[in-house]
Amino acid sequence: QVQLVESGGGLVQAGGSLRLSCAASGRTFSSYVMAWFRQAPGKERVFVARIRSGGTTYYADSVKGRFTISRDNAKNTVYLQMNSLKPEDTAVYYCASGITSSTWSDWGQGTQVTVSS
Numbered sequence: 001q002v003q004l005v006e007s008g009g010g011l012v013q014a015g016g017s018l019r020l021s022c023a024a025s026g027r028t029f030s031s032y033v034m035a036w037f038r039q040a041p042g043k044e045r046v047f048v049a050r051i052r053s054g055g056t057t058y059y060a061d062s063v064k065g066r067f068t069i070s071r072d073n074a075k076n077t078v079y080l081q082m083n084s085l086k087p088e089d090t091a092v093y094y095c096a097s098g099i100t101s102s103t104w105s106d107w108g109q110g111t112q113v114t115v116s117s
Contacts, residue, residue, distance in 0.1 A: 002024065002025070002026040002027045002097065002105075002106040003024070003025045003026055003106075004022055004023070004024050004095045004096070004097060004106055004107060004108035005022065005023045005108055005109070006020060006021065006022050006093065006094070006095050006108040006109065006110060006111040007020070007021050007022075007023075007111060008020040008021050008111060009093060009111030009112045009113045010112075010113070010114070011114045011115075011116065012085055012113075012114070012115055012116070013115070013116050014085060014086055014087055014115055014116065014117050015084060015085065016085050016115070017081070017082060017083045017084075017085065018082045018085065018113060019079060019080065019081045019082070020036070020079065020080040020082070020093055020095075020111060020113075021077055021078075021079055022034070022036075022077065022078045022079075022080075022095030022108055023075075023076060023077050024076045024077070024078070024095075024097060025076065027097075029073060029076040029097075030053055030073035031053055031099075032053065032097045032098060032099060033050055033051070033052050033053065033097065033098050033099070033100060033101050034050065034051050034069075034071055034078040034095070034096070034097050035047065035048070035049065035050035035051070035069075035095070035096045035097070035098070035101075035104065036048040036049050036050075036069060036078075036080045036093055036094070036095060036096070037093070037094045037096060038089075038091035038092065038093045038094065038113075039091055039092050039094070039110075040088075040090060040091040041090075041091075045094065046060070047060055048060050048063055048067065048080070048093070049063065049067055049069040049080065050069065050101055051069045051070065051071050051078065052101070053073075055071070057069050058101070062088075063082075063089075066082065066083050066084045066085075067080060067081065067082050067083070068080070068081040068083075069081075078095060080093070082113070085113075085115045086115060087115045087116065087117045088115075089113060089115050090113060090114050090115050091112075091113060092110040092111065092112050092113075093110060093111050093112075093113050094107055094108055094109075094110045095107070095108040096108070
């Protein structure tokens, strides 16, 4: 069974930065697409960013230029560097993995990010 464990969330002022981490276990990490999603209070979970096994990345328009997704296959870990944070970035952030970029089979428990104005 695959386990994804997120960390790095917290409270930050607008304009600040945070780096989220997602540690994976139980599968060949390097073969899978990894992604970050987020869910704000009262809203649906939405896509934030993804990274393929070869390193190709894709971002939601709302975070493009501010967030950077990366992966370290040797450490089975994916990261989300978040800069220039805005109050509207406040959400629970989830890590996900899948065989393709449209099939997410495994999810982490989420980590809370709160951006104060």
